[in-house]
Amino acid sequence: MIEKRATILVVDDERINIQILNNALGDQYNILAAMTGERAIKVASESLPCLILLDIVLPDISGHDVCRALKSNELTQHIPIIFITAQSGADDELIGLELGASDYFRKPFVLPLVKARIRNQIELVQKTAELERLAWIDGLTGVSNRRRFDQLYFDACKYAKRNKRRISILLLDIDFFKQYNDHYGHVKGDEVLKKVARTIEQCASRPLDLVARYGGEEFVILLTDSSESEGAMLAEKVREKIEELAIPHIKSTIHKAVTISIGVTTSSDKGSAFDCRKLLEVADRCLYEAKSMGRNTVVS
Numbered sequence: 001m002i003e004k005r006a007t008i009l010v011v012d013d014e015r016i017n018i019q020i021l022n023n024a025l026g027d028q029y030n031i032l033a034a035m036t037g038e039r040a041i042k043v044a045s046e047s048l049p050c051l052i053l054l055d056i057v058l059p060d061i062s063g064h065d066v067c068r069a070l071k072s073n074e075l076t077q078h079i080p081i082i083f084i085t086a087q088s089g090a091d092d093e094l095i096g097l098e099l100g101a102s103d104y105f106r107k108p109f110v111l112p113l114v115k116a117r118i119r120n121q122i123e124l125v126q127k128t129a130e131l132e133r134l135a136w137i138d139g140l141t142g143v144s145n146r147r148r149f150d151q152l153y154f155d156a157c158k159y160a161k162r163n164k165r166r167i168s169i170l171l172l173d174i175d176f177f178k179q180y181n182d183h184y185g186h187v188k189g190d191e192v193l194k195k196v197a198r199t200i201e202q203c204a205s206r207p208l209d210l211v212a213r214y215g216g217e218e219f220v221i222l223l224t225d226s227s228e229s230e231g232a233m234l235a236e237k238v239r240e241k242i243e244e245l246a247i248p249h250i251k252s253t254i255h256k257a258v259t260i261s262i263g264v265t266t267s268s269d270k271g272s273a274f275d276c277r278k279l280l281e282v283a284d285r286c287l288y289e290a291k292s293m294g295r296n297t298v299v300s
């Protein structure tokens with residue numbers, strides 16, 4: 001099933017071909033057009049269409065070269081390409097498929113076939129995107145899972161080192177959660193995890209903030225481009241908001257409500273100097289200290 005209007009980039013140097021495809025597909029998809037290879041690469045990288053229909057013979061570089069360029073660019077390599085080939089182009093078709101194209105169709109167009117092949121490709125793109133989303137999300141709380149965090153954290157460290165930016169890590173752990181489960185049961189415990197996750201997300205809501213479930217009752221916040229004081233202030237805000245939820249926890253020896261402890265650390269502003277793994281270890285040590293200081297505490 002096609003859920004939302006997908007964008008297709010049509011690359012052909014003959015206006016009539018673009019018109020035919022636009023007429024056949026325009027009511028179902030957003031159509032972008034390019035008439036040269038260089039233009040196709042530019043539009044594809046800027047607009048990131050769902051699918052590219054790519055003619056082979058173009059006035060500047062060939063469709064095969066366009067395909068090579070798009071497949072070697074991290075941003076565009078996942079966009080499926082369907083080659084548009086001449087009737088006699090079996091070699092062209094083979095080269096295209098070997099370059100990583102998903103399919104091909106021939107000129108002159110047999111429109112029902114064109115439509116069916118496009119529909120199949122778009123469905124595949126949408127299903128893959130949904131599977132990726134599911135693979136990245138924690139099923140209980142809906143925040144990113146550990147696998148997603150590990151991946152984005154690695155990317156964020158690379159970005160920070162390259163651009164001499166600082167990142168902060170906040171490790172958050174619910175206090176006396178074992179006792180909570182023992183007393184109120186796992187179902188109620190799961191509800192607490194969901195509420196805590198939602199509250200953390202509400203506090204860390206800038207577009208680049210990442211909230212993930214780090215382990216059982218542990219969460220992590222990754223702040224890109226952040227200072228020490230921003231990290232510590234956010235941690236204090238989250239700690240307060242969780243306390244304000246006032247979720248009864250009569251087995252907590254400190255507050256009679258659910259609370260969290262947080263360890264915070266920020267990478268040095270020397271850029272290249274920091275080690276991603278060490279940064280997590282420091283945050284973990286701060287969290288441990290927050291626990292030993294009595295819990296419901298931030299240590300940075």
Ligand code: GH3
Binds near residue numbers: 189
């Ligand atoms: P501390 O204050 O030192 O953090 O103590 P704690 O009891 O929170 O820590 P501990 O590591 O002893 O226990 C963590 C508990 O979290 C145990 C486990 O049953 C619970 N937990 C982990 N994942 C889930 C989950 O998905 N659902 C529920 N309900 N409980 C979970």
Ligand code: MG
Binds near residue numbers: 012013014057058
């Ligand atoms: Mg052509």
Ligand code: MG
Binds near residue numbers: 173
């Ligand atoms: Mg824990």
Ligand code: MG
Binds near residue numbers: 217
């Ligand atoms: Mg705990």
